[in-house]
Amino acid sequence: MNLLASGFLCMALGFYALGCAQADLALPTNNEVSGVFAASPSVTASVNGNVVEVVVDQPLYQIRRGGTLWAKVGPYIYLFTTETESIFQQFPGVAGVRVITRTSRSNSEVARALLHRDKLNTITWQRALNIAGKARRDGSNRPVFLEDLVTWGESHTDYGYSDEFVS
Numbered sequence: 001m002n003l004l005a006s007g008f009l010c011m012a013l014g015f016y017a018l019g020c021a022q023a024d025l026a027l028p029t030n031n032e033v034s035g036v037f038a039a040s041p042s043v044t045a046s047v048n049g050n051v052v053e054v055v056v057d058q059p060l061y062q063i064r065r066g067g068t069l070w071a072k073v074g075p076y077i078y079l080f081t082t083e084t085e086s087i088f089q090q091f092p093g094v095a096g097v098r099v100i101t102r103t104s105r106s107n108s109e110v111a112r113a114l115l116h117r118d119k120l121n122t123i124t125w126q127r128a129l130n131i132a133g134k135a136r137r138d139g140s141n142r143p144v145f146l147e148d149l150v151t152w153g154e155s156h157t158d159y160g161y162s163d164e165f166v167s
């Protein structure tokens with residue numbers, strides 16, 4: 001009986017030791033995320049806790065021209081990218097990536113979307129990249145691609161839109 005009990009105790013301690021392995025929760029620095037998201041001077045990126053935050057200045061004329069649709073699509077254009085995917089792959093401590101779009105008029109926030117780390121898998125990432133790629137490439141001529149991206153974004157992120165720009 002003692003042999004059985006000591007065997008069980010050793011097995012339990014072994015599982016406990018395996019379960020206590022230190023998880024790699026590395027976070028990027030502000031310089032690292034700025035380097036990844038340095039698409040243009042209108043984009044800034046930083047780390048806020050364990051969330052990477054990307055702020056994009058969206059020209060007011062663009063929102064006036066494109067209306068509610070262009071106000072809504074802004075965050076998703078920058079969120080569903082290979083840059084976001086690589087942040088999740090390189091830094092296991094990043095819990096999410098948030099994109100905030102704003103206008104130059106008093107830095108008014110237009111829209112925001114937060115993508116949580118575990119929301120997309122390999123297959124859904126490919127789908128997201130395809131939808132966003134079509135929207136970036138052909139969205140001006142075929143607004144249905146922008147609508148598809150907004151629909152995808154709303155079903156995979158925590159999002160919010162300013163009442164000033166989206167009614």
